[in-house]
Amino acid sequence: xxxxxxxxxxxxxxxxxxxxxxxxxxxxxxxxxxxxxxxxxxxxxxxxxxxxxxxxxxxxxxxxxxxxxxxxxxxxxxxxxxxxxxxxxxxxxxxxxxxxxxxxxxxxxxxxxxxxxxxxxxxxxxxxxxxxxxxxxxxxxxxxxxxxxxxxxxxxxxxxxxxxxxxxxxxxxxxxxxxxxxxxxxxxxxxxxxxxxxxxxxxxxxxxxxxxxxxxxxxxxxxxxxxxxxxxxxxxxxxxxxxxxxxxxxxxxxxxxxxxxxxxxxxxxxxxxxxxxxxxxxxxxxxxxxxxxxxxxxxxxxxxxxxxxxxxxxxxxxxxxxxxxxxxxxxxxxxxxxxxxxxxxxxxxxxxxxxxxxxxxxxxxxxxxxxxxxxxxxxxxxxxxxxxxxxxxxxxxxxxxxxxxxxxxxxxxxxxxxxxxxxxxxxxxxxxxxxxxxxxxxxxxxxxxxxxxxxxxxxxxxxxxxxxxxxxxxxxxxxxxxxxxxxxxxxxxxxxxxxxxxxxxxxxxxxxxxxxxxxxxxxxxxxxxxxxxxxxxxxxxxxxxxxxxxxxxxxxxxxx
Numbered sequence: 001x002x003x004x005x006x007x008x009x010x011x012x013x014x015x016x017x018x019x020x021x022x023x024x025x026x027x028x029x030x031x032x033x034x035x036x037x038x039x040x041x042x043x044x045x046x047x048x049x050x051x052x053x054x055x056x057x058x059x060x061x062x063x064x065x066x067x068x069x070x071x072x073x074x075x076x077x078x079x080x081x082x083x084x085x086x087x088x089x090x091x092x093x094x095x096x097x098x099x100x101x102x103x104x105x106x107x108x109x110x111x112x113x114x115x116x117x118x119x120x121x122x123x124x125x126x127x128x129x130x131x132x133x134x135x136x137x138x139x140x141x142x143x144x145x146x147x148x149x150x151x152x153x154x155x156x157x158x159x160x161x162x163x164x165x166x167x168x169x170x171x172x173x174x175x176x177x178x179x180x181x182x183x184x185x186x187x188x189x190x191x192x193x194x195x196x197x198x199x200x201x202x203x204x205x206x207x208x209x210x211x212x213x214x215x216x217x218x219x220x221x222x223x224x225x226x227x228x229x230x231x232x233x234x235x236x237x238x239x240x241x242x243x244x245x246x247x248x249x250x251x252x253x254x255x256x257x258x259x260x261x262x263x264x265x266x267x268x269x270x271x272x273x274x275x276x277x278x279x280x281x282x283x284x285x286x287x288x289x290x291x292x293x294x295x296x297x298x299x300x301x302x303x304x305x306x307x308x309x310x311x312x313x314x315x316x317x318x319x320x321x322x323x324x325x326x327x328x329x330x331x332x333x334x335x336x337x338x339x340x341x342x343x344x345x346x347x348x349x350x351x352x353x354x355x356x357x358x359x360x361x362x363x364x365x366x367x368x369x370x371x372x373x374x375x376x377x378x379x380x381x382x383x384x385x386x387x388x389x390x391x392x393x394x395x396x397x398x399x400x401x402x403x404x405x406x407x408x409x410x411x412x413x414x415x416x417x418x419x420x421x422x423x424x425x426x427x428x429x430x431x432x433x434x435x436x437x438x439x440x441x442x443x444x445x446x447x448x449x450x451x452x453x454x455x456x457x458x459x460x461x462x463x464x465x466x467x468x469x470x471x472x473x474x475x476x477x478x479x480x481x482x483x484x485x486x487x488x489x490x491x492x493x494x495x496x497x498x499x500x501x502x503x504x505x506x507x508x509x510x511x512x513x514x515x516x517x518x519x520x521x522x523x524x525x526x527x528x529x530x531x532x533x534x535x536x537x538x539x540x541x542x543x544x545x546x547x548x549x550x551x552x553x554x555x556x557x558x559x560x
Contacts, residue, residue: 090361095443097362097436098294102302102335103414103429106380113381113422115310123307127277130284134164149275150174150215150229165243166283169234172215172550173206175527177224181206181214188521207523210510210555211237213257214526216534218492218548230262230320231490231550232275238560239326241283255560256282257552258324260416261340261490264408269313270417271320277308278324286328294331294434301326301335301432309416309428316403319410319417322430323364325486327556330437332486335430336364337414342488343499344435344556346444347507349483352475358507361440362433363499366491367414370395374413383424399424437556441479448477483511484556492547496536497529505529506553526551 089096103109110116115123149171173181184202206213217229239256256279262271285300286292292300305322312319321338334342343363349356365371369378369385378385378397386396386409396409399421410421416428452474461468487506494502509525520528530549537546 090359092359093361093444093447095361095435095440097433097440099431099433100298101429101431102298102305103377103427106377109377109427113425113427114419115306119306120310123310126284126307127281127311130280131277133284134166134280135162136164136280137162149232149234149272164280165240166279167236167238167240167243169236169279170206170208170211170213172213172231172233172552173202174229175214175216175530177217185524185527188524191519191521202523207235207526208237209522210558211235211255211257211553212509212522212526213550213552214523214530215548215550216492216530219543219546221544228268229548230268230271231492231548232260232262232268232271232320233488233490233550233552234258234275234279235552235554236279237554239279239283241279241286252329253327253560254329255327255554255556256324257486257488257554258322258342259340259488259490259550259552260323261321261338261492261548261550262318263320263410263415264318264418265316265403266313266318267320267417268318270318273312274308274320274322274416277311278304278322281307282326292328294333297326297328297331297333298432298434301333302429305335305337305416305428305430312417314417314419317401317418317420319415319419319421321412321490322416322428323488325488325554327437327486332435332437332556334362334364334433334435336432337367337416337428337430338412339366339368340488340490341366341494341499342486343503344440344484344486345503345507346440347483347485347511348444348448348477349481349511350475351477351481354513356507356512358500358504359444360500360503362435364431364433367412367431368395369397369410369413371413377427378413378425381423381425383421383426397421397424397426399426437484440484441482444482445477445479449474452476483507485510485554486556487551487553489551490547490549492537492549493529493533493551495547496533496540502529502551510553510555522553526553 086099087096088099149169175185176182181202188202213233213235215229215231215233217227219227235255235257237255237257239254241254241256242252258275258278260271260274262268282300282304285304286297289296289300301324308322321340323336323338323340323342324334325342325344326333326335332344334344336342341364343360345358345360347356347358367374369375370387375385384398386398388394394411396411397413398407398409400406401408402420408420410418410426413425414427414429415421418426485506487502489502505525505528506522509520509522512520529551533549534546
């Protein structure tokens, strides 16, 4: 009944107008999903919202790391590739960034995506040591229900014990099925200024004006009370990875955010495990180095993904995606395995007209088995890639489920866990991109000002001297006019809302100062997007199926 109430609310609430503030089994994904026209889905200031029809959205314009095999050599002792960097640039401003695939290549692979017993044992020790160093107590780990990061009675939400040494993460609340969260979001929509927000308990656990994370449980058939949300997410702003248990504080400006989409039987255990352990393990590896360069951080990210995979509770089955964004001072590192995605975007305000625009600079790719080198690896490992007839649908890596003996399909070529699929070439190694925020802003400003200079200008004649001078109607942009932010989302959101539309709506929650519009808090902006995607699922699947949805967002320039 609660599922039907949500469906009714999705169809009648008109996606928060200004006046008011399914059959998953062991597979991931479904048939080819349509993306709705964003104006029909995202919150509208009008009294009604009408559909503008369906359209297929291509992210070809969004620069990504190709993820093809690029390794030249390997350190046999550590099985870590020496990466060959790939230079790419965004199509709007021409900002160049570095990306590489951490997978060493088929020729250097040991023939399996499953960790050896030795690697599993070492990974378990490393994770345990990292959790100890982070100060995790019994309330913050283990299999007890109150330890799960989605549970409203999570220890960190209740203030039981202390936060980890790396900081207290923002954790997602369910926008509909958590009554307290639902009420808090309704109250936030009624607030007229930021000072009023401080009374909201939701700001203590799931979001601020500059960072937020929310979720919505999916529906896969049966009773709503039997549904399991397999999505996990967090935001750490700041990410104080250099803190130690003895109270020493010496850390740069750092942030960490991510999403983890569990799939298959018990996939929620793997995503829960990843969400809890990635910050601790990654932080322990970062702090172990006296000096860090981009290559070393790339290797640390790869090692973190591999060790989480090797130590995860993925037996007998289950796995998750992992898409994270790490900021250390002005450098931004994005690591991705699976079909969740992370993005870096800029929000630009014209200093003269005050018009605003939002542009995605970088977005991770979806790791799909039909990609050329992904398919090559799977088939080299003895696996098969299913490509649906006519190209309509989701490509899958086929593998045998050891529990049922039946053939299952995994709709991605990389993930954490999924050890059975690992036997046929599904690997945890992430694709990685490295961006520099200062260089990015400088290039954006340079391009904006250059575009203005290239425009044809009218000429003004000075009547006293007869000299002519161009009339410039262009603004002179500075770096203060450009803001940088990041967001990560699971495919439950991305399958129905185009990434550019997500970026634009998130930016409204972060930066918009348009007095003509109702004030939009970042949390309610995320809520809008989640309900918009849920409406897409409702219309497309008729209430029979809805994937779990999660999003994490952070401004990358505000004081953590």
